[in-house]
Amino acid sequence: MADNATLKAQYLTQVEADLERNTKEKDRIATDLAALQEQLAVLEEDHALLVGVRQTLVGQAEAAAVTPAEVPVAAPAEAPVETPAEAPAAVVPRARKPRTAARKPKAAAPKKAKAAKAGVAEGGSAATAPTLVELVTAHLTGGAEPRSAAEIGTTLTQAHPDRKIQTTVVRNTLEALVAKGQALRSRQGRSVYYSAPEKVTASA
Structure with a gap:
């Protein structure tokens, strides 16, 4: 009977020591988990900010790439305007009549100048609004x-x-x-x- 009581006392002491060790380890892991969750929240916020910066920079790069491409498009549009004016001049039977047709582009020149001035005016009004x-x-x-x-x-x-x-x-x-x-x-x-x-x- 004395041996059984001693053995039970040893088991109880071992169980209490294991329980205390388990409780300390559980508290330590809970503390580490809370710290990791806070770090994860900060990282997620930084990730969202960085994604927004990347989208902004990509949008600005695409806008800069598209703007120069629009300039040469206006030059080919002027070439077909002069072609119909020269074609009827070649059909006229008289020898020097085509020179009268050649004067038409001169009359169209002020229109282009007006269009250019209008473009400058529009650009000026748009530029007054701050970005x-x-x-x-x-x-x-x-x-x-x-x-x-x-x-x-x-x-x-x-x-x-x-x-x-x-x-x-x-x-x-x-x-x-x-x-x-x-x-x-x-x-x-x-x-x-x-x-x-x-x-x-x-x-x-």
């Missing part, structure tokens, strides 16, 4: 402290009620400026703030 990049850059330069993309979007919407400014587009624009070194990004907890390069605060 979103210019608005965001001006806001960062004039700001006294870092602000979030939502705060910047709200301020720009109030200043320009005629324009539809979305927070997602503002965030992508800010990330594009950060990628170019024209803006700085800082983090306070899980929030992201942006500022101009010369206005970095101690929190950044």
Whole structure:
């Protein structure tokens, strides 16, 4: 009987030691899991921001590639205009009459000049409206402290009620400026703030 009591006491001591070890290990893994989940949330947010920057940069590269391609298209369009004017001149039986037909392109020249002036006028009026990049850059330069993309979007919407400014587009624009070194990004907890390069605060 004494041996059985001793054996049970040894088993109980071993079980209690294993239980304590198991509890400590469970608490350690739970702590590590919470830290990993927080790191995963931060990584997912950074991933979304980087995807937005990549889309913005790809869109700008495609726009830059399409703009030069539109210039030479206007030159071939002018060539067929002169061909019908020369064709009737060749049919006229008189020897020197085609010269009168050759004067037609001269009359068309002022129209081209007017069209060119109209294009310049239209370009000038379109150029007067600032782009979103210019608005965001001006806001960062004039700001006294870092602000979030939502705060910047709200301020720009109030200043320009005629324009539809979305927070997602503002965030992508800010990330594009950060990628170019024209803006700085800082983090306070899980929030992201942006500022101009010369206005970095101690929190950044």
